[in-house]
Amino acid sequence: MFDKLEQINERPSPFQYYTNEELWTNDYTSSKMLEYHLNESIDVASRNRNFINRSVDWIVAHFGVNKDTAIVDFGCGPGLYTIALAERGARVTGIDFSENSIKYARNAASRRDLNIDYVMRNYLEFQTDKTFDLILMIMCDFCALSPDQRATLLSKFRSLMKPGSALLLDVYSLKAFDKKEESATYEFNQLNGFWSDEDYYCFVNIFKYDKEKVVLDKYTIFEPSRERLIFNWLQYYDVDTLDREFKQKGLSIKETFLNVAGDPFSPESEEFAVVAMRS
Numbered sequence: 001m002f003d004k005l006e007q008i009n010e011r012p013s014p015f016q017y018y019t020n021e022e023l024w025t026n027d028y029t030s031s032k033m034l035e036y037h038l039n040e041s042i043d044v045a046s047r048n049r050n051f052i053n054r055s056v057d058w059i060v061a062h063f064g065v066n067k068d069t070a071i072v073d074f075g076c077g078p079g080l081y082t083i084a085l086a087e088r089g090a091r092v093t094g095i096d097f098s099e100n101s102i103k104y105a106r107n108a109a110s111r112r113d114l115n116i117d118y119v120m121r122n123y124l125e126f127q128t129d130k131t132f133d134l135i136l137m138i139m140c141d142f143c144a145l146s147p148d149q150r151a152t153l154l155s156k157f158r159s160l161m162k163p164g165s166a167l168l169l170d171v172y173s174l175k176a177f178d179k180k181e182e183s184a185t186y187e188f189n190q191l192n193g194f195w196s197d198e199d200y201y202c203f204v205n206i207f208k209y210d211k212e213k214v215v216l217d218k219y220t221i222f223e224p225s226r227e228r229l230i231f232n233w234l235q236y237y238d239v240d241t242l243d244r245e246f247k248q249k250g251l252s253i254k255e256t257f258l259n260v261a262g263d264p265f266s267p268e269s270e271e272f273a274v275v276a277m278r279s
């Protein structure tokens with residue numbers, strides 16, 4: 001038992017393990033994530049409905065979205081942004097590797113008679129000959145990727161942009177990092193049964209990496225028939241650090257906002273959004 005507890009509480013190196021596909025492609029957990037996406041009153045997998053409506057209004061106005069605007073949404077989930085933007089006339093592509101989310105998005109688009117190109121794929125592997133006027137990555141998805149994955153994605157973004165194209169994404173700030181604290185907890189059926197349709201015990205370890213500005217939520221899940229490990233990594237930024245990372249891949253930040261609804265930037269915020277263009 002002591003050895004097992006040592007293993008549960010072991011601190012890995014930053015981004016040593018990556019298990020996001022387990023979260024998004026496991027049929028049970030992805031169905032629970034879809035439930036969170038579609039809960040319009042909370043900010044969990046997606047923003048709440050009021051925020052999304054305000055965000056779409058701002059995106060349309062700020063980027064001059066019209067029938068000629070080609071938009072791609074990386075990590076589109078069940079299509080909350082893609083559908084709203086297609087209803088405004090944009091030509092929209094959505095990418096997500098959750099089968100449940102893509103199936104829901106396609107059905108929702110069909111019911112509204114919207115022609116949206118949905119691609120069920122890990123967006124790190126997305127390939128196309130198309131270019132886009134606007135690239136979206138919303139809900140701080142960028143922060144969940146390792147440095148190598150982020151570098152791959154930024155190169156991909158640049159390849160998909162034409163002169164004058166823009167990238168809009170949001171990230172967690174160093175203010176949010178400062179508020180995080182390390183902890184170790186243990187709970188029966190943690191998160192109200194999120195991890196399994198069977199009973200389970202879940203150990204949750206939160207690790208902070210001060211040098212790298214990274215936080216790990218490590219979940220060790222014991223079910224009757226198996227044991228699982230889930231690693232949820234998050235990178236935290238200030239504007240200068242994010243801009244340096246962008247510039248290494250030929251992008252540069254042109255505008256900074258509080259969020260993807262275009263509210264004024266605040267250095268005290270726990271998140272911020274940026275608009276970037278090709279350098």
